[in-house]
Amino acid sequence: MTVGPGSLLPVAFQAADIASELIRTRRPASVTEKSDRDLVSDVDLAIERKVRAYLAEATPDTGFLGEEEGRSGNPASGWLWTLDPIDGTSNFAHGLPLCAVSLALLHDGRPVLAVIDAPLLSERYHAVEGHGAYAGTRPLTASTTTRLRDAVVAIGDYATGQEADRKNEQRLAVTIQLTPRVHRIRMLGTAAIDLAWVADGRLDASVTLGNKPWDTAAGVLLAREAGATVTDSDGHPHDLNSAATIAAAPALISQLTALIPGR
Numbered sequence: 436m437t438v439g440p441g442s443l444l445p446v447a448f449q450a451a452d453i454a455s456e457l458i459r460t461r462r463p464a465s466v467t468e469k470s471d472r473d474l475v476s477d478v479d480l481a482i483e484r485k486v487r488a489y490l491a492e493a494t495p496d497t498g499f500l501g502e503e504e505g506r507s508g509n510p511a512s513g514w515l516w517t518l519d520p521i522d523g524t525s526n527f528a529h530g531l532p533l534c535a536v537s538l539a540l541l542h543d544g545r546p547v548l549a550v551i552d553a554p555l556l557s558e559r560y561h562a563v564e565g566h567g568a569y570a571g572t573r574p575l576t577a578s579t580t581t582r583l584r585d586a587v588v589a590i591g592d593y594a595t596g597q598e599a600d601r602k603n604e605q606r607l608a609v610t611i612q613l614t615p616r617v618h619r620i621r622m623l624g625t626a627a628i629d630l631a632w633v634a635d636g637r638l639d640a641s642v643t644l645g646n647k648p649w650d651t652a653a654g655v656l657l658a659r660e661a662g663a664t665v666t667d668s669d670g671h672p673h674d675l676n677s678a679a680t681i682a683a684a685p686a687l688i689s690q691l692t693a694l695i696p697g698r
């Protein structure tokens with residue numbers, strides 16, 4: 436790519452338009468379990484197929500990784516789109532409006548462009564590396580809270596499926612650690628909205644003990660561009676290989692990571 440990733444923002448917006456229109460206008464006609472209580476609907480699949488086809492035509496040299504149907508395109512180019520067609524599928528399937536399209540462009544594994552669109556909330560966020568994060572034309576500013584006791588902290592869903600019991604031991608332990616120390620805990624059921632709302636300063640932090648690129652890549656860029664710090668559970672800067680995704684007002688990061696057992 437000879438021009439900066441910002442030149443692809445109109446393409447990313449068009450992809451988000453395709454996806455958000457489907458979320459706004461369709462109710463799920465069929466919902467199936469990919470694994471134990473992990474849902475996919477016909478709307479997730481329709482969005483991913485349409486966006487994959489659109490991006491393959493608009494950016495033929497860029498690979499694509501979707502949550503539902505995996506990789507396609509040119510894996511050697513160093514450029515990769517990653518899409519969660521509906522982050523928060525369980526919410527969507529139950530008629531809860533907390534769900535989002537999460538689209539990121541990665542360069543050599545690093546998110547450089549992000550769009551998170553929450554169609555049922557009429558909210559769209561975007562960021563380009565080095566150019567800030569925005570909701571429309573409004574710049575996003577992450578929280579500068581310094582005390583955990585003032586912080587509203589979103590935590591990721593408890594696990595379902597393989598190794599759920601082992602994973603939930605750690606998740607429940609984090610809840611136990613946070614409960615007496617923070618202002619409030621929230622569980623929204625969508626990592627993309629958690630991270631977008633950290634970027635927007637609505638949440639002071641989010642603790643996601645996982646890191647699927649389609650769930651987190653866009654939100655990580657948004658949060659960083661808005662001034663939040665994003666790390667793994669050990670406090671090291673977050674990257675594609677991180678096991679967890681902790682985003683917070685900068686002064687809160689070390690206080691939070693210190694509370695994650697078995698990190």
Ligand code: IPD
Pocket residue numbers: 474502519521522523524525591592593623624625626627645650
């Ligand atoms: C889920 C959401 C949720 C996270 C789960 C993800 P999905 O994504 O991001 O917040 O805790 O691990 O699977 O399945 O609704 O796209």
